[in-house]
């Protein structure tokens with residue numbers, strides 16, 4: 055495998071760009087290819103079998119494009135499909151899971167909130183992590199129903215999202231959380247709104263930086279880190295390229311976003 059090949063990244067839609075941003079920041083020499091399966095979003099309400107099928111489809115496309123490693127920038131796809139992907143393909147996979155561990159180790163209130171999709175919260179992988187840390191802590195799990203759809207429509211800052219979050223966070227605030235774990239790669243885009251609703255002492259944790267660091271560790275261990283600047287990042291979506299282009303934060307939003315039927 056050549057070091058100059060791209061890092062392939064996929065998500066059910068535009069949200070995984072929050073992970074892409076961290077990877078691009080940490081590994082600026084690397085060529086990255088981002089696939090947004092927005093046509094099939096949200097994954098969170100689909101069956102585990104369907105999520106595995108879509109994850110295979112995205113993996114095949116990234117392999118066709120020459121990926122040397124695949125980052126599953128979606129908690130729902132990771133918790134439902136990564137075991138299958140790792141046993142089916144001879145390529146390293148990096149996944150993203152809700153960061154329960156750092157929250158559980160740091161909470162003083164012994165009470166943490168997890169906001170994630172139904173698909174993530176109902177997965178076996180998540181249940182194992184949650185069981186491990188719920189012995190010493192109260193864990194308040196809430197399904198972020200409807201949030202991914204709104205972000206996919208380009209409405210992350212809309213008033214209606216503020217109202218939805220106010221209702222969703224209510225049980226967590228009532229329970230007295232001091233940490234909120236964002237268990238979906240779309241949700242970092244809601245942080246400005248979340249901060250308006252949560253009591254100021256509540257810390258928000260997402261897994262973006264941890265995923266980027268893990269990607270670097272794995273590439274390094276396999277001697278697959280590039281040493282020369284590769285071509286600029288590429289973005290592909292089977293949804294609306296405008297919405298994907300608009301969510302990528304400045305000053306990184308000058309890269310071209312292409313429509314691709316996959």
Ligand code: DGL
Pocket residue numbers: 065066067069070095096097098099127128129130131171174202237238239240
């Ligand atoms: N970004 C995906 C995740 O991290 C969203 C899932 C969905 O499409 O419902 O879970």
